Amino acid sequence: MQYLENFGKYFLMLREVFSRPTKWPIMKNLILKEIDDLIYGSLGIIIFISFFIGGVVAIQTALNIESPFIPKYLVGFTTRQSVILEFAPTFISIIMAGKVGSYITSSIGTMRVTEQIDALEVMGVNAVNFLIFPKIIALLLYPFVIAISMYLGILGGWMAAVTGGYTTSAEFIKGLQIDFQPFHVVYAFTKTMAFAFILATIPSFYGFYMKGGALEVGKASTTAFVWTSVVIIIVNYLLTQMLLG
Amino acid sequence: MIEVRNLHKSFGENHVLKGITTTFEAGKTNLIIGQSGSGKTVFLKSLLGLHVPDKGEILYSNRVYSEMDEYKKRNLRQEMGMVFQGSALFDSMTVEENVMFPLKMFTRMEYEEMKERVDIVLKRVNLTDAHKKLPAEISGGMQKRVAIARAIVNKPKYLFCDEPNSGLDPKTAIIIDNLIHEITVEYDITTVINTHDMNSVMEIGEKIVFLKDGHKAWEGSNKEIFKTDNEAVTNFVYSSELFKKVRQMYLEERN
Numbered sequence: 239m240q241y242l243e244n245f246g247k248y249f250l251m252l253r254e255v256f257s258r259p260t261k262w263p264i265m266k267n268l269i270l271k272e273i274d275d276l277i278y279g280s281l282g283i284i285i286f287i288s289f290f291i292g293g294v295v296a297i298q299t300a301l302n303i304e305s306p307f308i309p310k311y312l313v314g315f316t317t318r319q320s321v322i323l324e325f326a327p328t329f330i331s332i333i334m335a336g337k338v339g340s341y342i343t344s345s346i347g348t349m350r351v352t353e354q355i356d357a358l359e360v361m362g363v364n365a366v367n368f369l370i371f372p373k374i375i376a377l378l379l380y381p382f383v384i385a386i387s388m389y390l391g392i393l394g395g396w397m398a399a400v401t402g403g404y405t406t407s408a409e410f411i412k413g414l415q416i417d418f419q420p421f422h423v424v425y426a427f428t429k430t431m432a433f434a435f436i437l438a439t440i441p442s443f444y445g446f447y448m449k450g451g452a453l454e455v456g457k458a459s460t461t462a463f464v465w466t467s468v469v470i471i472i473v474n475y476l477l478t479q480m481l482l483g
Numbered sequence: 484m485i486e487v488r489n490l491h492k493s494f495g496e497n498h499v500l501k502g503i504t505t506t507f508e509a510g511k512t513n514l515i516i517g518q519s520g521s522g523k524t525v526f527l528k529s530l531l532g533l534h535v536p537d538k539g540e541i542l543y544s545n546r547v548y549s550e551m552d553e554y555k556k557r558n559l560r561q562e563m564g565m566v567f568q569g570s571a572l573f574d575s576m577t578v579e580e581n582v583m584f585p586l587k588m589f590t591r592m593e594y595e596e597m598k599e600r601v602d603i604v605l606k607r608v609n610l611t612d613a614h615k616k617l618p619a620e621i622s623g624g625m626q627k628r629v630a631i632a633r634a635i636v637n638k639p640k641y642l643f644c645d646e647p648n649s650g651l652d653p654k655t656a657i658i659i660d661n662l663i664h665e666i667t668v669e670y671d672i673t674t675v676i677n678t679h680d681m682n683s684v685m686e687i688g689e690k691i692v693f694l695k696d697g698h699k700a701w702e703g704s705n706k707e708i709f710k711t712d713n714e715a716v717t718n719f720v721y722s723s724e725l726f727k728k729v730r731q732m733y734l735e736e737r738n
């Protein structure tokens with residue numbers, strides 16, 4: 239019952255996000271601030287994780303194809319496929335559900351418990367639009383982040399494979415180029431856009447409608463992380479089935 | 484002037500306000516008193532339009548709220564200022580930006596004009612060197628002053644304060660009370676203040692409404708509250724031994 243109610247409330251909130259917009263000069267600044275917090279502020283950890291995960295994928299693949307009948311360029315091929323199809327879009331989004339998601343829930347939740355949201359409404363502001371719309375717009379830049387993640391993941395794979403002596407640079411690069419399907423990139427970025435929207439809105443929902451005090455802000459962040467991840471995983475499954483299945 | 488007629492508000496099974504009727508005059512500090520959880524905040528937020536009453540009417544200078552269209556409600560909003568319990572300053576904005584915010588939202592003033600008004604109100608609340616500070620960098624008393632400045636910057640006709648001196652030391656609390664009172668008289672504002680602070684009741688209680696179990700249990704002025712025999716009121720107001728003694732002395736002196 240509770241789930242169903244939240245489901246409905248979530249969609250009502252989304253409608254509210256796109257109605258009664260905040261004055262543009264104010265909104266512009268809010269968007270710039272969110273780009274700084276949500277996108278720019280996440281680059282460090284994403285660069286770090288992507289690079290090393292790419293490396294690990296390459297090493298794992300290399301270690302698992304000991305057989306002389308399997309060509310070495312497969313290391314490059316597998317790294318490319320895993321990074322572009324899953325590690326960059328999905329794995330990084332789960333990390334972001336923790337980083338960006340809990341930040342969104344706790345910042346909006348704190349505004350709720352300290353009555354800042356009431357204060358906005360008293361001043362005639364559509365608080366849902368004011369707080370959530372700029373986050374959705376800022377996360378339109380999320381595909382760029384994932385593109386960086388893809389690039390660095392593959393770079394990390396290449397470095398690990400070559401410096402570890404698992405394959406030669408030429409073979410790895412041959413693997414990267416073999417059987418390349420542009421539609422896989424379309425699929426990856428379609429997912430990414432869906433995840434961006436989920437990352438902006440589900441944590442916002444849990445922050446905006448929370449009740450209680452500081453303790454509940456913490457609980458709301460945890461709940462938001464769980465649900466954001468679950469929805470990302472489910473949407474990932476559905477989109478994969480639809481686009482590739 | 485605000486008139487409240489038979490105001491009811493429930494949250495699910497919880498019937499918080501059970502028919503409140505009273506009036507608040509302009510140029511006066513009107514106080515709502517009552518225990519924690521007695522519905523003071525719900526009452527104030529109903530006056531602000533943040534809660535929709537289940538039953539009853541609220542009239543703002545003879546304008547019936549429930550008969551207003553969205554446009555008129557929005558205009559009414561502009562005539563209201565609110566000081567929240569914890570100040571509710573936007574913590575990502577500086578003091579100056581906080582105070583300027585209602586002007587940005589409600590008016591088409593040029594920046595210079597807004598800046599001028601912000602300077603005037605910040606000076607009025609005796610804050611002259613905190614413009615560029617963030618709320619986290621100033622004391623609780625200063626935050627309250629900023630909250631008051633923000634509430635009055637757009638020249639409201641109605642000012643609502645939710646426990647304006649909770650969390651302040653007694654001296655600062657009295658200063659804040661007096662500031663609100665002065666501003667009320669100066670700008671002829673209809674001010675409604677929630678409090679459970681007996682100092683405020685004695686200092687600025689020109690009209691006091693006592694809420695108990697969702698009803699208005701008593702109303703009168705701070706002069707009358709000394710004399711009343713209403714048991715609910717005396718039990719609440721004189722819950723401390725000190726106040727009981729003060730009351731006793733006061734009554735003896737008068738007789």
Ligand SMILES: Nc1ncnc2c1ncn2[C@@H]1O[C@H](COP(=O)(O)OP(=O)(O)O)[C@@H](O)[C@H]1O
Nearest residue numbers: 494497499517518519520521522523524525526
């Ligand atoms: N938004 C809300 N939703 C549900 N119940 C609420 C809400 N706001 C207040 N209440 C309930 O209304 C009652 C009165 O609360 P409140 O007005 O905050 O009391 P006071 O301000 O006098 O301490 C409490 O029982 C509280 O739980």
Ligand SMILES: [Mg+2]
Nearest residue numbers: 523524645677
């Ligand atoms: Mg209260």
